Structures are given as C-alpha cells and as structure tokens.
Amino acid sequence: MPPLTFRNVLVAVLLIALVLLPVYSHLAGDRFALTLFTRIVIMALAAVSLNLILGFGGMMSFGHAVYLGIGGYAVGALANEGVYSGFVQWPVVILASALFALVIGALSLRTRGVYFIMITLAFAQMAYYIFAGIARYGGDDGLTIYKRSQFVDPLNLSNKTQFYYVCLTILFAAIYLVYRLINSRFGMVLQGVRSNEVRMRAVGFPTYRYKLTAFVIAGVLCGLSGALLANQADFVSPSVMYWTRSGDLIIMVVLGGMGTVVGPVMGAIALLVLEEVLSGFTEYWQIILGPLLLLVVLFARGGIDGLLGMLSERFPARRPS
C-alpha cells in the first residue's frame, strides 16, 4: 500500500476519473469529451512506452512515433487486403513493431548521446518516407480504414464507449507491466544503465542486450498504441510518424515527470487538454505552448509529478496504519 500523500491521492483520483469518464460523457451529453479522452488514453499508452526507455533507461529516442505508424499501418494494410480480424491484426502489430524495434535498436544502441538521438530520428524519417512512397496504401495521403479490428461478440470497437474501455484497459495493463518491469532485476539493470552505464559494464553487466530488450518492449507497446490510434481515426497516414510526433511524445514524458510510472499519463492529459484549451482561446495557440515548454524545461524539470511530489512534502504523508 503506497503512502497516502497528496500526490498519490491525486493520481488515484485521476485514474478513477479516467474510468468514470464515459459516465460523465453520457450524463452530460458531452460526446466530444469521450473522443478527446480516447485519444488522450491512446497517446498516454505511447508515452508510457517511451518512458520505459527514456525515463528509466536513459535512452533518448527521438523516433518513437515510428511505432505509431508501424502499428497503424499493420492494421490499415491488413484491413485494406480484407483481413479485419483483430486476432490476426494485433499479433501482426506486435510482431511488426518488435521486429522493427529489434533492427533499429540493434543498430542505434551502438551509438551514444546525440548520435543516438539522431540515428533514431533518421530511422523514423526513413520509415516515414517509405510509407509515404507506398502508393498501394495511399502514399502521402494516407489510408482510410473502412472497418475497425473485429473481435468476437459482444466486443465491438466501433462502439465508442467500448472502444474507450478497451484502450483504457490496455493502458492500465501497460502501466502495471512497466511497474513490474522497472522493479524487477531487469528494471534495476535498466536504471543502473541510466545512472552510470560505464560502471554497469565494469561491474559485469553486458548492458547492450538489456537495453535492446527494453527498446523492443517499448516498441511493441507503442505499436499497440498505433493500432488503437488507427482504429480510432479509421485512418492512418505517414504523418503519425513524422519527427514532430516523436517530439510530442517526449514532451508528454517530460511534462508528466520522467521516470515515474504514471507521469507520462499526466503528461499526455496535460499536453492534449492544454492544446484544446489554448486553441479555444486563439488560433495561434502554439505561440503560447512553445515558450511554455521552454519554461517547463528551465524551471520545472521534474514535470507535473515533481510538482506534486513537492506539494506532498508541504502536506506531509500520513502513512496508513
């Protein structure tokens, strides 16, 4: 049982609110909220996956959105060929993302620092151009998906509420998975690598294979997020893997608080809600968002989770007896 701090209470409230959101949406007749939050939950899944390698493993991947595209195109391409069954589509999504992450990771993880940032970026751009060049799947214009992934009755992804809960379940499962991972022996290695990779090797860990494993797990989780995103939009295009999308994912992770399990969820909510709110104020909302990002980097490095942690210290913990 985690201690009853301000932060933990708020996180619990947040997770419960996510569970209850469709109820609000029905009662208030606010259908837009459901659409927005479905998207938020999906992006949160992608951010959680990035956090595994960035926040816990210190691997600064700048091409993570590529798996959104891989997952999305695995669904879209199969649907385009008449294969709608989710029992085929989703395993393909997992395999394709894993394979892609294995290849990219095996090559990129040989480099460090800025070189790693750039080579992951380059691989993502490469994939972007490949998909933009495949005329069969719409090229630049993208690919419309006429039927969402089919599972057995009564599960129906075309039902918005059901779809939301599917996304939320996968998100919660991913959060739990990451939580278990980072506290396992494997996770300790990962955090050791983030902290001091040279020492990890000196102490006797072959770090490369652990990093690669984490890289592949993160790729698969993000691939699933891509499959969900394509299902929600009924559409997939190369733009989901454009490098600025990878930037968005990094923003979510840092905004929420790096290296904390639920931080990326808060980051995804914060960024996407902020986008909605700001764009309600002015058409030029990015003129506010840009400097805001800079300010977060300069003055609130711990992100939202860090701020909550500070508040928790102001209002000290009462441990449950």
Added chain:
Amino acid sequence: MTLFIEQCLNGLQFGLLLFMLAAGLTLVFGIMDLVNLAHGSLYMVGAYFAATFTAFTGSFVLGAVLALLATLLVGMVVEVVAMRRLYGRDHLDHVLGTFGLILFFNESVRLIWGPAGLALPLPAWLQQPISILGFQYSAYKFSIIVVSLIVAGGLYALVMRTRIGMLIRAGASNREMVGALGVNIKLLYTLVFGLGAALAGLAGLMQAPILTVQIGMGENILILAFVITVIGGIGSIRGALVAALLVGFIDTLGRSYLPDMLREVLSPAAASTLAPALSSMLIYLLMAIVLIVKPEGLFSAGQR
C-alpha cells in the same frame, strides 16, 4: 552527358547550401554543446525576411543583405533570451526547449505573414541561363555556388586563421581552458550563435527564390542538416563540408537517376513505386551505414 554535368552542379549547389546550415549547427554543438532544433526556424526566418525586404526595397541584393543582418540579430536575441539558459543542461532539455522555440517561430511567422506562403521573384539578370564551358546553366544556381564557396572559404579562414577562430577551435575541445584565458565567454557564445543564425538565414534566403517561402520549410531541411553533422562528426566543420557535399550529390543524383536504374532491374510499375521512397531514403541509409561503421561520424572531434 550535359544532363549529368547539370545534375552534378545541382548536387554541388544543394550540398553547399546544406553546408551553410550544417556549419552553424555543428559550430553551436561543438562549442556550446547545444542541440539546437530551432536552427531550421532561423533558415525560415531568413527566407521570410528576404521576401519582405526585397518587396520593400525593390532590390533583391539589398533585400538579401538586410535579411542577413536581421537574421543575425534575431539569432543573437534568441541566444540571449533563451539559449544561454540551456547551456550545461542535458540534451533532453535542449531538444525540448528548442522544440518549443520551433512552435513559437512557426506561429509567430503565421501571425505576422499569414498562413499562405510568399514568393520571392528573382531579378531579371539572375533569371537568364548562363553558359559555362559550353553549356547552359541557371545563373541563379550558379551564383549560389559562387556565394557559398566564398562563404565556406571565409568560414575556413575565420576558424583557422583568426583569434576568434582559435578560440572557437579551443572552445570545441576544451571549454574550461577558454574561460581560463579570460575571454568573455558570454559574448563569444552570442557571437557564435549569431554567426550560425546568419549562415542559416543565408541558406534560407538563397533557397527562397527556388522554393516557396512557407511555414515548416525549416523543419525538413533541419533534419537534413542534422544528418550531415552526424555523418561528418559533431563539432567538425571539415566533416560538415564533406558530409554536406556527399548528401547533396547523393540526394540530387539519386532522385534523377534512381528511377532509371531501378527500371533496369525491376518492372516499370515496381520501379515507379519504389523509386521516390528509395531516393528520399538514400541519405538516411547513408547515415545509418556511416554510424554503424563509425559511431562517432567521419571526422570525430574526439571528445564525444
């Protein structure tokens, strides 16, 4: 054959243009250890300034000079207001902070100049083709080559022959030492950043008449510039030049000859599907191969 020479000149022109961008990026990285994603925004700003000042003054050359000065100024202001606070932070902070700057620049440009792009018409004397060694080539592209070569030479002289250049080189390999020399580091950094910005602006304004001046033009080319600095070895001007020319040639020649080459081995349908994707991919492929063979780039500055 004429076509081939023309394509080679195009490759040279594109490569030199990319060098303008990559040089600033690699200087800033080598000296301030700063990853600056907003470098492409300065390229865009340079192009917008050129289009505006040319329309205002009625002279392309005067407009270009004014645009260059304005971009230099913008660069120095950005350094003083924002970049300065990012030195010494980790690369993740650089990526995020300067990503924020990109959003800011894009929206500011949209606010000031509107969402539609601008055109920068060339004066008549640059529109005529000129004849070099017996064949016709665009006078404007040729003048880009000449200007770029002069700038590259000037940059080389600056870095290798002057006191500032000595400090720049020393700074790239040993920051503390430059500080110990009693040099005003803050001023040096502002100047270097301004120089990088002016180079980016120059690239932007030279490219402006060829492409449309539009929002987001900086981002695509920024990635190319990054690819070049990484291939060349971060912090190395010489590496940036070699890599920029390599990328310029490969990209240009790839786009013009790859479709034909593929048609030799594949069915026409397959070739026309594959060619555009493959030719856009070529340079990324090149970078991946270089990094696999030499993880620190071709001309590593040694320390990173």
Added chain:
Amino acid sequence: MSSPLLEVSHLAKRFGGIVATDDVSFAIPQGELHALIGPNGAGKTTLIAQLSGSLFADSGAIQFAGADITRLPMQKRSHIGLARSFQITSLFLDLSVLDNVALAVQAHAGHSFSFWRPARSDAALREPALAALARVGLIDRADRLTAALSHGEHRLLELAMALAGKPRLLLLDEPMAGLGPEESARMVGMLRALKRDFTILLVEHDMEAVFALADRISVLVYGRIIASGSPDDIRANGQVREAYLGDAEVAHA
C-alpha cells in the same frame, strides 16, 4: 607453497613512443596484501587497467587462479572473482546506497532477464548487499540516496561494491584518495580487517597506510618494477630512495 593467485609475467604496454608498462612481472600468493607504489606517472593506473581488463597488454601474460586471463574482457574477469574499486568515484548517484551494492551482487547472480519478481525484496540480492554494507560500516546509510553521501562514504561504498561480488582478489585503486585524516584512519582499519579474508592488490599514494598494511610492496618507476619485497626491504632499498628523492614520506615512514 601452491601456485600464486595472481601471476603477472613480462607484461608490456606502450602508447605510441611512451612505454607505460615495461616488462612487469610479479606474483601475489593467496591471502597476501600486496601494495603497488610509485611516483606519479609511473604507470600504476595503466597496470591496474590491464589487470582489470579495461586495457589489453601488448605482450606478456596474466595468470589468475591458474588460468590465463590475458585476453579475457573486463566483464568476464569480474565474474571469475577479480573485483576492482575505482580511483575516481563512479557510483549510481541517483539510486539508493543499498541499490548500488545490490546491483553489484546482481551482476554476479547470473543473467538479469527476470522481468516480474520485485528485485528490491529479493533476499538473494539484498542480504549479501546488506552484509557488504555492514562490513564497511555503511549499514545505517542503506536507504539514503547515494548522491547525499560524503566523499569518504562514497569511498567506503566503492569498497562495499567490490566486496559484494565475493571476489577472490580485490584490486583497490587508491581507496584513500581525497580522504581526510580521520576518514583515512577509518579506511586503514577497514582494510586491515578485510586483509584477513581477501587477497588484495592495493595501489596507494598514502605511504603511511601502505607501510602499515602491506605484506609486500612493489615499486613501479617509469613502467618498470625496480624493487619488490617486504616493507623493511623497501625502506632500506637505495634505488627506491633515489626514485623518491625529495619525497619525504618514504624517508620518514
């Protein structure tokens, strides 16, 4: 007597024109505390690097427990019982003190592809880690963030991490570096206790500590071992005095 635990024969390493290690041979029998001393730039660090495997020798051989390890990479050496502490503190600063040592234990506990069981409540990792911390007197710091410890405590933590792998030979690279007199005395006491259970190669500048602790001492000058023997032999050795001319520490020690 049985064969020595570590035997170095005719080891050589050069960097360009500089000979960093010049035909070095020595042996450390089981249970000995062997000290390696020498003026700055004598090649002590290069020699340690070759012994721990972060640098390979140009020629010569290193035997450890009867096996040739000359070409064995660093990670493998650590697995067969050669543990090294670092001259410059290199720890996991953003993890807890206990996590640091537990990672060192984990490195010797087979592969770490264990994804589900919580490592922080794994007795197989925590107990040896706590034992090592107790050994160096840091047990009350176990749950502190490593970054919050003092320099002296960092040196002790380095030692605990080296101990955690149950090494057969400890390579200690200047454990006393940067310590105040009080902390130094504490470290000397610690090493004296460790000496009973471990074979140790100690590289150290603090002559007082070296002469108090060592069973035997080798003196390295310009990459060569110019003398090797008991502390008394070394103190009486004219060549050593010459090498340390002007260095008052030896004369007074």
